Amino acid sequence: MKLLPSIITLTLLFFSPLAAKFNPQKILSQMTVPEKAAELMIVAAVSNEEKNKELMEHWHEWASYRLDQKYIENLITQDKIGGIIFYGNNTDAAEQAALSKHYQSLSKRPLLITLDIENSLTNRLHKKSVTQYPCAMTLGAINDPQLIYQLGYELGRQLRKIGVHWTFSPVADVNCNALNPIINYRSFGSDQERVTRHSVALMQGLQDAGVLACAKHFPGHGDTIADSHEKLPLIAHDIERLKKVELYPYSPLIEAGVRSIMMAHLEVTALENEKGKPSSLSHAIVTKLLKKKMGFKGIVVTDALGMKGATVYAKPGEEEVQALEAGNDVLLCPVDPKAAIAAIVEAVKNGRISEKELDKKVLKVLNAKKWAFKHEDTQNATIASILQSEKARALKKLLYSKAITIAQASSPNPFAQKTSNKAVLALRNEKTPFEKTIAQHNIIQYALPKTATDDEIATAINTLKNHDHVMISVHGMSWNREENYNIPEQTFALIKKLKGLGKQVSVILFGSPYSIPQFKEADNIIVAYENDEDAQTAAAEVICGVREAEGTLPIDPYVNQISQAA
Numbered sequence: 300m301k302l303l304p305s306i307i308t309l310t311l312l313f314f315s316p317l318a319a320k321f322n323p324q325k326i327l328s329q330m331t332v333p334e335k336a337a338e339l340m341i342v343a344a345v346s347n348e349e350k351n352k353e354l355m356e357h358w359h360e361w362a363s364y365r366l367d368q369k370y371i372e373n374l375i376t377q378d379k380i381g382g383i384i385f386y387g388n389n390t391d392a393a394e395q396a397a398l399s400k401h402y403q404s405l406s407k408r409p410l411l412i413t414l415d416i417e418n419s420l421t422n423r424l425h426k427k428s429v430t431q432y433p434c435a436m437t438l439g440a441i442n443d444p445q446l447i448y449q450l451g452y453e454l455g456r457q458l459r460k461i462g463v464h465w466t467f468s469p470v471a472d473v474n475c476n477a478l479n480p481i482i483n484y485r486s487f488g489s490d491q492e493r494v495t496r497h498s499v500a501l502m503q504g505l506q507d508a509g510v511l512a513c514a515k516h517f518p519g520h521g522d523t524i525a526d527s528h529e530k531l532p533l534i535a536h537d538i539e540r541l542k543k544v545e546l547y548p549y550s551p552l553i554e555a556g557v558r559s560i561m562m563a564h565l566e567v568t569a570l571e572n573e574k575g576k577p578s579s580l581s582h583a584i585v586t587k588l589l590k591k592k593m594g595f596k597g598i599v600v601t602d603a604l605g606m607k608g609a610t611v612y613a614k615p616g617e618e619e620v621q622a623l624e625a626g627n628d629v630l631l632c633p634v635d636p637k638a639a640i641a642a643i644v645e646a647v648k649n650g651r652i653s654e655k656e657l658d659k660k661v662l663k664v665l666n667a668k669k670w671a672f673k674h675e676d677t678q679n680a681t682i683a684s685i686l687q688s689e690k691a692r693a694l695k696k697l698l699y700s701k702a703i704t705i706a707q708a709s710s711p712n713p714f715a716q717k718t719s720n721k722a723v724l725a726l727r728n729e730k731t732p733f734e735k736t737i738a739q740h741n742i743i744q745y746a747l748p749k750t751a752t753d754d755e756i757a758t759a760i761n762t763l764k765n766h767d768h769v770m771i772s773v774h775g776m777s778w779n780r781e782e783n784y785n786i787p788e789q790t791f792a793l794i795k796k797l798k799g800l801g802k803q804v805s806v807i808l809f810g811s812p813y814s815i816p817q818f819k820e821a822d823n824i825i826v827a828y829e830n831d832e833d834a835q836t837a838a839a840e841v842i843c844g845v846r847e848a849e850g851t852l853p854i855d856p857y858v859n860q861i862s863q864a865a
Contacts, residue, residue: 321672323665326408327658335654335661336643337374338381339623341413343603343632344371344402346395346423351387358386362605362634374636375405381664382411382465384632385423392420392428392461393682399462411668413465417485418450418501420457420686428683429457430691433698435470435497436812437828439487439853440702444500451504451512453694458510460678460685464671465511467561467600469498471548472521474854477780477813481526482516484778484811488853489521495548499555506558509674511667514552516563516602517589518570518578519545527564527608531577534567541569550593558667559598560589562627564608577609579622586626598663603632610634616642623652628660700837702828704850706815709803709822714842720767723842724759726751726787727774732832733807736839749775749787756789760796768803770842771821774830776810784814794820807838815856826852 330338343358345351345366358364366386374380383402385395399412416422419432432454438447451469458466473494474486487497502512516527518541523532534545549560562579570588571581578584579601589595601622602608604615613621619630619639623646633639646652685691705713723737723744730746737744743766747759763769771793777785790806797804798820805823808814809830818824825848827838840846 321409321665321669323662323669326665327662330661332644332647332654332657333640334379335657336640336647337378337636338408338661338664339628340380340630340633340636340639341382341384341411341600342371342374342380342636343605344368344383344385345387346385346390346398347387350389354387358605362607362610364605364632364634371402372405375402375410378637378640379407380410380636381408381629382413384413384415386415388421388423388425390424392424392686395424396461396682403462409668409672411465411664411671412463413467414458414463415467416454416458417466417468417470418454420454429686430688430695431831432695433702433829433831433834434484435487436474436484436853437702437834438698439493439497440704440826440828440850441698442849442851443701444496446698446701447497447500448504449694450698451501452508453504453691455505455508455510457686457691459508459674459676460680460682462676463510464668464675465513465559466505467513467515468505469501469512469514470516471495471498471514471552472516472519473544473547474521475544475858476522476524477854477856478524479521480524481528482520482523486521489855489858490853491544491547493853495551498548499551502552502557503555506556509671511558511598511671513559513561513598513600514549514557515561516565517549517560518563518565518567518584520563520565521545523565527602528606529608531564531566531575531608531611534565534569536569538569541567549589549595553593553595553597557597558670559600559629560595561600561602561631564602564606575612577612579609579627580612580618580625582625584625590626598628598667599626600629601627601631604630605632605634615639619643620646620651623657623660628663696833696837699827699829699831699833700840700846700849702834702850703837703841703848704812704826704828704852705823705841705848706812706826706852706856707819707821707824712847713803713805713823715844720765721770722763722766722768723770723772724763724793725772725774726790727772731772731774731835733772733774733809733835733839736836737843740839740843740845742843747789751787751789756793760793760800763797763802764800766802768805769797770805770807772807772809772838774809776808776814776830778811780811780813783817784811786810786814786817791817791820794818805842807842809834809838812852812854812856826850
């Protein structure tokens with residue numbers, strides 16, 4: 300597989316004074332065993348306590364987490380933890396940056412600040428303060444990996460501006476199960492080549508911008524029907540299938556220089572003999588497979604240790620010890636960091652973990668910090684000028700436009716034909732950017748509310764009798780299969796009746812491509828993937844003949860490999 304070249308640009312030629320005086324070996328020599336244990340921990344915190352009270356309550360009920368600022372400050376000053384991962388999505392970007400700076404000011408050693416942003420800072424910060432980018436499955440439709448690299452670089456530039464050193468991205472899972480409740484749209488798709496190509500591109504962009512990337516979720520979470528937050532999912536495939544699909548993206552990622560890999564909480568029977576043992580706690584999977592056989596030398600980090608996929612096997616304290624024994628270097632979101640530190644200290648004392656092995660892990664973390672601090676943002680530009688720049692918005696618009704996909708067509712280009720007998724029917728609850736764009740191109744349009752009555756539908760059908768080609772746009776869709784993707788029930792009746800009248804029918808889906816089989820009666824299907832304004836504008840331009848649809852479906856919606864037990 301041909302990999303993208305790693306492009307170190309001139310914008311990264313500044314060098315942080317902190318990195319210049321940061322000596323990992325010297326720091327390690329001065330640390331106590333409890334401090335070494337704490338250095339391996341990335342603890343969970345909220346970005347803004349006042350704005351995320353419900354999240355804090357939920358996490359406490361879910362897994363007994365404490366996320367409050369007073370507790371985090373104590374972990375920093377008293378226990379000297381190594382880093383923080385922030386949760387909550389109601390926080391302004393400037394507030395996030397200020398809180399990171401506050402926590403850094405309390406720490407004896409600089410903290411490694413992390414966010415789980417994947418493809419857009421809107422995953423963790425308020426949408427009004429950042430630029431929202433497409434989800435991974437939308438990106439998976441784009442055929443130019445250089446654009447994915449540009450996104451990675453832009454995200455890295457933005458993360459550095461708010462003081463973030465490490466992001467848990469890219470998602471390298473091959474989502475080949477339409478019922479997957481936790482990966483789904485977070486994946487670049489069901490084709491392992493495409494997932495690999497896009498994962499490598501995004502990773503390289505992030506790291507060239509000076510942010511540590513992390514491929515996840517090893518050895519592959521794409522073919523599960525259980526959520527590892529709530530239970531331990533089963534992967535029962537044989538080793539040959541795992542090599543062809545689940546494991547496929549990782550060797551190219553390792554070859555391309557990914558700096559970290561996240562372990563999933565999965566039961567993988569072909570790789571671990573002990574029944575019910577999570578991959579994250581498996582020496583056979585972490586050390587023998589990933590580190591030795593596949594040759595990964597970077598940081599191996601667990602997925603969040605409060606997830607039921609891990610706690611079902613071992614309780615806090617013992618869980619962290621087993622994670623280190625398995626070969627993990629960093630412990631993400633320990634439920635009780637103080638208990639975990641004490642358990643690791645005891646494990647070193649009684650010989651379960653050698654201090655020499657502990658030192659190797661700590662040195663990895665300290666070297667990662669040195670690399671990250673070398674690229675810390677030192678520019679005077681404001682946060683808003685970076686996170687909401689014209690350049691950032693232009694990239695967003697371009698990405699959505701390149702993703703628009705014709706998934707089914709009655710002719711080579713069914714929308715290029717110029718005819719006055721076209722009409723657009725929008726199924727939505729309020730006027731959309733899609734309709735505003737259509738209005739600029741002299742195509743007659745109608746609208747129905749998503750809760751339209753039988754009489755309203757009958758009136759629409761009667762009105763549309765005069766048009767040869769009816770294009771139905773479906774807005775406000777979700778990615779939830781159990782909710783039937785939030786598709787209005789009358790959509791299917793409309794298509795059937797219009798086809799019965801001899802009309803050509805096109806459907807424009809602003810949501811999951813997994814819904815495509817429900818629309819096979821339509822002549823043409825366009826997938827825009829999301830209801831974002833730029834996706835709507837680009838889709839409207841396609842049906843008006845202004846631009847071509849350049850995307851490729853990242854999944855096969857007619858192949859549903861539901862092969863796993865819960």
